[in-house]
Structure formats: structure tokens, C-alpha cells
Amino acid sequence: MTAAVEISDVTKRFGDVVAVDNIDLTIADGEFFAMLGPSGCGKTTTLRMIAGLDFPTEGSLKIFGDEVGTLPPNKRPVNTVFQNYALFPHMSVLDNVSFGLRMQKVDKATAAARAKESIELVQLGGYEKRRPNQLSGGQQQRVALARALVNEPKVLLLDEPLGALDLKLRQEMQGELKSLQRDLGVSFVFVTHDQEEALTMSDRIAVMNEGKLLQVGSPEEIYERPANRFVADFIGQTNLIEGTVADETTIVLTNGARVAAPSDHAAGTAVALSLRPERATLTPAGAVEAADGRTSVDGVIAGVTYLGNALVYDVALDWMTIEVREENRPAGDRPSPGDRVAVSWTTSDASVVV
Amino acid sequence: MMPKRKSRVGKGPGITTYVLLLLVAVLSFFPYYWMFVVASNDTSVINEVPPRLVPGDRFMENVRTVFNNVPFGRALLNSAIVASLAALAQTFFSALAGYAFSKIQFKGRNVLFVIIIATMMVPLQLGVVPQFLLISRLGWVNDLRALIVPGTVSAFGVFWMRQAIDAAVPDELIQAARVDGAGTFRTFRSIVVPSIRPQASVLALFAFMFMWNDFFWPLIVLNKQDAFTVQVALRQVQEQAYVTDYAIQMAGTIVGTVPLFIVFLIFGKQIVGGIMEGALKG
Numbered sequence: 001m002t003a004a005v006e007i008s009d010v011t012k013r014f015g016d017v018v019a020v021d022n023i024d025l026t027i028a029d030g031e032f033f034a035m036l037g038p039s040g041c042g043k044t045t046t047l048r049m050i051a052g053l054d055f056p057t058e059g060s061l062k063i064f065g066d067e068v069g070t071l072p073p074n075k076r077p078v079n080t081v082f083q084n085y086a087l088f089p090h091m092s093v094l095d096n097v098s099f100g101l102r103m104q105k106v107d108k109a110t111a112a113a114r115a116k117e118s119i120e121l122v123q124l125g126g127y128e129k130r131r132p133n134q135l136s137g138g139q140q141q142r143v144a145l146a147r148a149l150v151n152e153p154k155v156l157l158l159d160e161p162l163g164a165l166d167l168k169l170r171q172e173m174q175g176e177l178k179s180l181q182r183d184l185g186v187s188f189v190f191v192t193h194d195q196e197e198a199l200t201m202s203d204r205i206a207v208m209n210e211g212k213l214l215q216v217g218s219p220e221e222i223y224e225r226p227a228n229r230f231v232a233d234f235i236g237q238t239n240l241i242e243g244t245v246a247d248e249t250t251i252v253l254t255n256g257a258r259v260a261a262p263s264d265h266a267a268g269t270a271v272a273l274s275l276r277p278e279r280a281t282l283t284p285a286g287a288v289e290a291a292d293g294r295t296s297v298d299g300v301i302a303g304v305t306y307l308g309n310a311l312v313y314d315v316a317l318d319w320m321t322i323e324v325r326e327e328n329r330p331a332g333d334r335p336s337p338g339d340r341v342a343v344s345w346t347t348s349d350a351s352v353v354v
Numbered sequence: 355m356m357p358k359r360k361s362r363v364g365k366g367p368g369i370t371t372y373v374l375l376l377l378v379a380v381l382s383f384f385p386y387y388w389m390f391v392v393a394s395n396d397t398s399v400i401n402e403v404p405p406r407l408v409p410g411d412r413f414m415e416n417v418r419t420v421f422n423n424v425p426f427g428r429a430l431l432n433s434a435i436v437a438s439l440a441a442l443a444q445t446f447f448s449a450l451a452g453y454a455f456s457k458i459q460f461k462g463r464n465v466l467f468v469i470i471i472a473t474m475m476v477p478l479q480l481g482v483v484p485q486f487l488l489i490s491r492l493g494w495v496n497d498l499r500a501l502i503v504p505g506t507v508s509a510f511g512v513f514w515m516r517q518a519i520d521a522a523v524p525d526e527l528i529q530a531a532r533v534d535g536a537g538t539f540r541t542f543r544s545i546v547v548p549s550i551r552p553q554a555s556v557l558a559l560f561a562f563m564f565m566w567n568d569f570f571w572p573l574i575v576l577n578k579q580d581a582f583t584v585q586v587a588l589r590q591v592q593e594q595a596y597v598t599d600y601a602i603q604m605a606g607t608i609v610g611t612v613p614l615f616i617v618f619l620i621f622g623k624q625i626v627g628g629i630m631e632g633a634l635k636g
Contacts, residue, residue, distance in 0.1 A: 051533065052533075053529050053532070053533075072532070073529075073532050073533045073535075074532065074533060074534065074535030079533060080529075080530070080533050082526045082529065082530055083526070084524065084526055086524065086526035086527050086529065086530035087530075088527065088530070088531075088544075088545055088548075089549065090548040090549060099531075099534050099536075099544075100533075100534035100535060103534050103535035103536050103540070104535055147530075147534075148533075151534070
């Protein structure tokens, strides 16, 4: 695996504020990589450091093996698509796209030809003479992409590229970005606070919070095996059932129930069991045998939310309420509020987080 | 009440608004008209009660007197040179400084900006003596450079352009240019200037008007007729020392105002054009 971007022990401070706190990260060549986290988590700052728009306070940042340190943006084999597109409003689409080439002193005819190719690539052929304000949001987004791609970057950086688009257009662009990345074979590093977008599009995801890198992994790893409470809660929906580690294979829940949950935390550590709503199963109370290898807790249906293809049940346990999501089933066949039920799961369905 | 208001919106301004606007327009225009009435008669009409409201037939004669008494053509040229060069330079340098204050991070940026703003509070008269000493040491007394050089930048201009750049040029635009390899000055020229053209035109217009109308400073540094600007020449236009010939002075004033009108017409169009094309989406 060739590393496109290698970030080692990088810290970025703005005055007293630590925006990025000692992170290590490697992004492979040809990878679709997402940086995910809430506002202010340091993901955009990390992207800007790769872009050369900000420089690390400490640590090393390499792009294809070369230390880039304080190299200006245009001397790096990267290009950036900005959140609000940042198209030059007084220039035509063609001039916007060829601007970078002209800065590199590429002659006018060649620059125009290459810009046209790039415009075709994002399916905007015929729009060369338009001004940005004559384009829709989606089209402006494509121009921004074409402008970044025309410089043939080895790593393309995208800062919340779909944030300003409406849902339908966003989903359409997600697919297009993904296939564009596959066709071009260059690394795409994109920043988003939308976990669904990150899960759909990326090969790997880095989850950040408060300047720290919490977990890096494939969408599946991140979703199924969250490294901690924050990741479990931030990615998708989850139930965090509080407890304490009893031994290597067991935790004791708040109500005193001992449940099977392997973890490598020391006995006595306060932990939570992260259980995805769709991984829990509802059965009438008492129907689950311990011999089935399932963990079960009893509760009462407190509410049902109808989602069309699914139903979400709020199940009140003695000490907390948890959510269970099931496929929709006929009205007569589903539990209703007040029914006593058992919520059960297998050991591998839940993970222990700190 | 409400429906009535609504229909008013649909119809546009009512008759009262038009009458009021017309009144204000007439009041604003009247001094210019009366200036022409005086300029086209002799100076005695200024004391007539009731005042005369009909133009006379001596306008051209009075204008001729103006040109005979002082080198007024030369003064017009001098004013044009001073006002255009200073307006151009002031717009350019103010935009550069405004760009730096708005988009470039450097140590002491805010302190420096406050100092610049603070200079606006210092009355012009306070700086006249040191400025005159400086100009005279440079040997620029009776030289147009004495007017142009101090006019090449103004605190107001810097403030104005900084505000304009803050509002019209998002940081991302500057960064996008940097990513594409444009240097600081190239970014200024290719990205910032086209985005702030309307505001720059307004500043150029203000600067031109200020320089054209300036009387105090030119009066101090210019004392040879050949170097006079319009405003100074107008002061010297009468033959007799103790009697003011208002007719001649008004004739000169009219001639001296025409170039301002022309400049205003040209720039006015550019401002509107600039706003039409500027439309920046954030």
C-alpha cells in the first residue's frame, strides 16, 4: 500500500486553542477517505494542513513520501474543492477551470483544451461560457470539481463538498463522486459531518472529536466495532447500556444483571454496552432461553414509531429506555404499548465501549 | 387598513411620495438654477428684492471675463490632472491596503488599522504646517505634486476598501486562487479587483470630487497663476480687490462644475454596470 498522505504526531494550535491534537494518520493511494466528526473537531484543519492552507505547529506531514512542511498549496500534488465552491464570480466556467493552468504558464490554447476536457468529465459540456451565478448549486459544485481536477492532483481534498446541496442532489453527487474517484484512481480525502455520507462513500473513515483522532477503519469496522462511546453514538443510532466490567467475559449492568460481553478492560471499569437498535430482537417476555446463547432483558413497550419500512420501539427497562428497530410487520402481529417484552441479542451484536 | 397597504405595495409609491420627491428635487436643483441666473446677468441681481428668476443674456460675456482675468483653461487642466491622478492612485493604494488589512494575517494588523482610522479624527488644519514644511523642503511649492502625492492614499479609502473586500470577497476565494498558484498580487489583480469594482468606482468618484473641490490646501501651496486649480483660480477671478463680482464668479463656478458632472455621468454608469455583474454568491 503506497501512502498518499502520512501524518505523524501532528498538532495544530491557534493561539491557546488546540485544533488538532497529536494525530497519526495514513491515507493510501487511490483511497476514498472520509474525515468525520462534529463541527470544531479538527477535521477541516487537518484537511487544510494537507492542502497547505494551514501548517502544522508540530509533527510531520508527508505526501507521497515527501515532507511538505510549509510548502505552499500550489507546490503540492493536491487540489482542494471548497465548501462553498469558491468559484471566481466574474469569470466564465472555462476561465474558472483554466485559471490554475494559466497560473502554471500553460499556453492559452492548451489550457483551454484541458479545461474543456475537465468540464466534459464533470458532464458540464456546453456550459463553458456561463458565469457561476447562472448555474445551479449542483452545477457550481461540478465546476469546482473540474477546476480542482484540471490540475491533475494526486490527492483531491474536498471540504464538505455536498453540504450545500439538497438531499436528492446530494445522493446523486455521492454516486458520481465515487465513480469519478474510481475512474481517476486518485485519492479523495473528504471532510463531512454527515455520518451517512461517510458510510456510503468511503473506503475508510477517520472519526475525530475535539482535535483527537478517535478511530480509523472501514465503514463496517467503525459501525460494528466502535472504539469508544463517542464513535458508537456519533455513527448511526445506538443504545448505550451502562455497566461495569466484572471479568474478561462479563459485565454487570446497572440493574445488577450479569451479561456476557467480552472486553479487555480491567475489572471495575465503568463501560457501556453499545447495542444497535436493529441488532436487538423483540420477543414476548419469557420466550428466550438462556441456552440460546442470547442475552435478554425484560421491559415494557413504551412507544412505537412508524417509519414505513421499519418500526422503532421504545422499550422501558427498569432503569432506562432502549430503542429496538424491526422490519415493519402487519398491525395485528406487532407488540403495542404496554406489552411486556424481552429484548435480546447475541454477544457479537453488542460491543463494549468506554 | 391592512388591505389598503397591500394594494399600495402592488401599485408602487403614491402621489404624495412623488410630490415630496419632486419638491426635494426642485429644492436641490434650485441653487444651480439661480447660480445660472446670476451668472447670466450682472452682479447687481444678487441684491434684487424680489430676486430675479429669469436668466439674462450675459453668460458668455461673463465666462469670457473669467478666462481673460485668470488662466482658467490652465486651471481646469491642472484640476483635471490632479483629481484624476489622485483618484486613480488613491483607489489603487487604498484597495491594496484594504486587501492587506482584510485578507493577509500579519503581526500588528489590528493596531495598525486602528491607527489609520484614528488619523481620520485629526483635523486637516492641524497637519497643514508640518505638511507645508515637508512640501517646501521637497521643492514642490507651486507644483501639482504638492496636491497629488498627499492625495494618493486616504484613511477613509483604506477603511472603505477593507469593508468592501470583507463583504465581497470570501476567504475561500483567496484560498482557491492560492491553491491554483496565484501569488498575492496576482490574486489581488485577478480576483479581488474585479469583485470590488463597484465599490472602487465609488471611492474613485469620491476622491475625484474631493480633490476637485479642495480649496484650502491648494490655496496654501499654490501661489503662481500657472499652477492654480479651479477652486483657487475662482478666488482670483475678479479684477477689483474689494468688490466681489458674483456674476463672474458664478459663471466661473458653472464652468468649473461641468467636468464634475461629466465624471459623475461616466462613473455612475460604471457603478450600475459593476453592481449588475458583480453579483457574488457566497
